[in-house]
Amino acid sequence: MRILHCADLHIGSSLESGLLPDRAALRRREINDSLSRIAAMARRHRIDACLIAGDLFDTDYVTPETWKRCLAAMASATPVRFLILPGNHDGRFLHAREQRASSGDPADRLPSNVKILTGGHSVRMGATRVFAAETADDIRYIKADIQLFNIVMMHGTVSGQSFTFADGTVVPFSALKNRNLDYGALGHVHAAGAAQVDARLTLCWPGCLEARGYDEPGRKGFIVVNTENGSRRFVRAALRECAAVTCTLDRADTEGDILNKIHQSLQDVAEENLVYLHLDGAAKEEEFNPASLQKMLLQEYFGVRIDTSSLTILGRGQQMNTSRVASPEPDEDATRIWNPQEEAQIAADADDWTREERPLARKITEQAEDEAGSQIALREIFRELVRDAGLAPETADEVLKAGYAALDGEELPL
Template sequence: MPKFIHTADIHLDAPFSLFDVQKAQVRKNELRGTFSSIILLAKTEKADFVILSGDLFDSGFVTKETTSLMISQFASLPECHFIIAPGNHDFISPRSPYKKEVFPPNVHIFDTPTLSKLSFDEHGVDIYGFAFTAGTHPENPLVEKPFLDRRKINLFVGHCDLTGKSALCPLSVQDLSRCGFDYAALGHIHKGGEVKRAGDTYYAYSGCPEGRSFDECGIKGVIVCELDKKEGRLSASFANRRMCRRRYEKLSVEISGTSSDAELLEKVKSAVIQEGFGADTLARIRLYGEVSPEAAFSAQKLSAGALGLYYLEIRDETVPLLDTETLKNDISIRGAFFRELLPLLEGEDEEKRRLAAAALRYGLAALDGDDVADF
């Protein structure tokens, strides 16, 4: 029973522009570590194939350190076949690492924009795939139905978009079903998802094995597939395995009535613990609710260390809890200040409302003689 590890969208040498130079380099190294962990998983699982469905690299420029690591990792497992179908970020070109580097014989790279086949008779497996040869691929490689040997396990490997309307290899679920592959190992959608079925074809996006921004939240990994065929009948099993070093997560915490830094920390930390976030987590936390303008706390004093996180971003979207009628009629500078901000507080622009609420809170505190530097 052949065993496959399906992954995609690793994006080696991605810039990690969210961070400063030092932390960005740490994340680049961790991404290389995730790639190495996939190879280690292939060893421990005794996988026959590792399927890389596009965007192994983030761009055509790849550091020597990365290519050396990649080739040495491939060579460390000579009994496993590595199947690469280049995508829109790592498309095949004369300057591509796929053309410039010398790969070990167990690495097989699709290099044409049309569908082609790799046969592994010792495993009873045929693998069909294609390559991006530019940053776009508006053609559907499955327009013509391939002739499949039904006695074998037939895989399709591709970096594609199943919406059907895309410049990045538009396919449809109906295309996969019509062609009759046993499993379609897809790349391009970083979120990933469960293995689905269309007709007799199983298909899935593996998702990226390591998130790189808050657009890629959650625990990331690979799909381990075991496929067997007897008398033309397929049996299949699929399992997801975590690979990510870090996880990006978003969390909203309601802090109405909070009046001190200690109370704020307690509420936010409780929410973080409840979600199971920890030292592996990069969190973007949104604070919301109604708080008194006189509340003596600062959301910006929250730190990743205090919350047990790797990285923290705070979005303060609280609104002031106000006696608006009193302030509207207040003839002092407090009332004048409130009336000046009122159009922004009641406006439709969310960012302007947020800034006006913060300005009101700081301003009223300053007028009351509080040290705004403590906020």
């Protein structure tokens, strides 16, 4: 059986991340479509089940249209099965949907291939069983058959020899050891990683599926697990990643030198990506113009943030240091856990994922030019703005009506 493990899609993210407005709108649409992309990929690659390890949605407020669209995307990927674990962002929403789904009203029923797997429950699929744990008790009550490939889905963080649920409950690894568990499908941490618990159990987290901003650098994608041999592979399948790049300037650099150095340090970054450019060293004030640098790079990349917190800027006669901002953590070792031998072995497998990797740079460009699409995105943004404004329902309705009319180019009834 082949499992696709992803997490933290954060559909509905507001993306106030310093992208240009039109690009933020496009990015929002891409994030909102990410489940459809995963579902289609899973079906194409004959994946048996997709595990979504929490935070499918960015908030507990999921519009009926969004929910419907997600269900339709999953249903259309049948026979792929989807197991969705509630996370800290969408837990209340998913718990409520699960309760409604099991209480019998046909209107609330989920597609037959979709299950919201809440803590304490499990699903058996052939020789594989998937448990969901949302509390320490859920872990305690897991009874994993030694014969099966046993997966536990959890939403939280690993540090040292313990796992911490998103609500802060700490579970020492000893509680997970010798429980016949094979694979921990984790979510919550936004950069990929893994930890070995015992000879049998590895906890893995793919990180968020897409880079939503400059604080989410590194490789983005999901993990494919083969339950027959326990092998796993990280598939780098995000539409856009954020490349965190450091470039060191020198006080002797001219403006031209600075541009050359920066271009050189960015030469491996694909144009569809976001760039977090961390500058250090020193630059003369008259040779260094961050605003025009930003402008230039925005024509070359999807998004750019320039961090000068470690750069000493030498003014005429004086020396100043701009305020220090924490730079994002590098995650170069994020995928060190994928044993290269295993990876080679799976790559040689009948199934070829490479064509999914770094996928749609060209298609994105086409999408960006799709005007109808950006109209829809504008409506989505507007609806969310109104929603977040905390207006009385009648007022919100009025505002929405007026706004939609304006977007359609109609006269406003003032």
